[in-house]
Amino acid sequence: MNTPSPAEAVGAQGAAVAPAASVESIGPVAVPAFEPAPRALVREAGRHALHQGERVWLETNCYVDLWIELLHDFGLDPRAALGFTVLQAFEGDQFTFPKFLLDDLATLYGVQAQELAIYDTLERQVLEQTRRGHVVIVEVDAFYLPDTRATSYRQTHSKTTIGIKRIDTGARQMEYFHNAGYFTLSGEDYDYLFRLASELAGNPHVLFPYAEFVKRNRPALSDASLADASASLLAMHLSRRPNSNPIGEWRAAFKEHVHAVLNRDVSYFHLYSFNVMRQLGANFELLSKYLGWLRERGFEIPDSLAKDAQHIASESMVMQFRLARARMRARPDFCDDCLDGLEASYERVMTPLAALFS
Known part of the structure; x- marks a missing residue:
């Protein structure tokens, strides 16, 4: 799938x-x-x-x-x-499929x-x-x-x-x-x-x-019961989150990925960007929307967490464009500044979120 x-x-x-x-x-x-x-x-x-x-x-x-x-x-x-x-984790050649x-x-x-x-x-x-x-x-x-x-x-x-x-x-x-x-x-x-x-x-x-x-099979939960059950599931998922920063793991493999994108045809670039940048960015944009939903239901989640999740979404798109440009110019771009921001944003989301729901 x-x-x-x-x-x-x-x-x-x-x-x-x-x-x-x-x-x-x-x-x-x-x-x-x-x-x-x-x-x-x-x-x-x-x-x-x-x-x-x-x-x-x-x-x-x-x-x-x-x-x-x-x-x-x-x-x-x-x-x-x-x-x-x-x-979501980094799986070596792709991010976990949301x-x-x-x-x-x-x-x-x-x-x-x-x-x-x-x-x-x-x-x-x-x-x-x-x-x-x-x-x-x-x-x-x-x-x-x-x-x-x-x-x-x-x-x-x-x-x-x-x-x-x-x-x-x-x-x-x-x-x-x-x-x-x-x-x-x-x-x-x-x-x-x-x-x-x-x-x-x-x-x-x-x-x-x-x-x-x-x-x-049965009626759905609603109102406070739905929000409380959702928060309980979030706490369980946070306890099973990746042990290390997946952006850092991606970074360790990224230079090799860039060379592969530059040396293969354009179809490979589109497949790579779909399974890597898009799945990462779209996943964290959904997380940003989810944190906003929890805040609307009374959970005291700093607004900065949703903003950092959204930053991962937008910076992933920037990396997609930069990699496309690098391929067109046949000149590697290892996007170090983007990866710096992505790694930092991931920590600023996950560390306090896990503490809040521990």
Whole structure:
């Protein structure tokens, strides 16, 4: 799930990523010529506040953004579940991929996500779950998603994750969450997405996708109970945060990374920036929003902590631009001043935050 589709990598920053190899099939499937469907955005004004307003990183990754809008669609505030952001570490060649923790979602909202075993047609099994009021989260090929018209749609095969809320098998229509939006598709896109087209149906080289179904088991917490439970989860996550400053660990590897970016093609730069700068920056921008949410609910958290988390978000974007410029000029830029600021901001966030919630 951590390979971005081109649509993800473009986001609000406009830096398209190279096509990733599809995990949907052994090789690309030939698609007959046809009239492309319009980009069908069902609703935009109702997006959650995390996907509106002044943001450095308007989107994070397909999984986080989908869950933000799905929880919002349930009438829930996803900010209460953002405590996972303090867990991010440096993993040698990338930062931990931000994801909502399923146990947190169950505790705060009474929402449960379980793996959906696919043994029949994907269409039949999605229909069964949506008829029960569940949402199906599934990995698909962005090649068939009209909302990726500017990047992947009918252009490149790449893996992404969507949340299917309803389908109409007779009309061959589907409504789904993807990134920060809610869309509809139909016709040939429907046939290929559900593997009903003759090239895909019964093809032994086309593997079943990974899928989950989301159901609501009990009422969500609210008001003070929600805030208190969220704070308790944050305290637990802080006790499991990285033992050392992940920015410092990144710094130790960064010179090698810079040389790799300069010596490889532009697609590698886009993939690197998505998995490193964007995941770091977007993660800490979410942490900044979360700390503001806690402050609004009476927790005495210094405003400086949210500002330092936001500084990590903005400085990560600066590093992305500087690395792009370095590549264009074929001249290394090791961004020492940016890394100094990032390391210091991380300490100014995590050390006092851990003390407050110990």
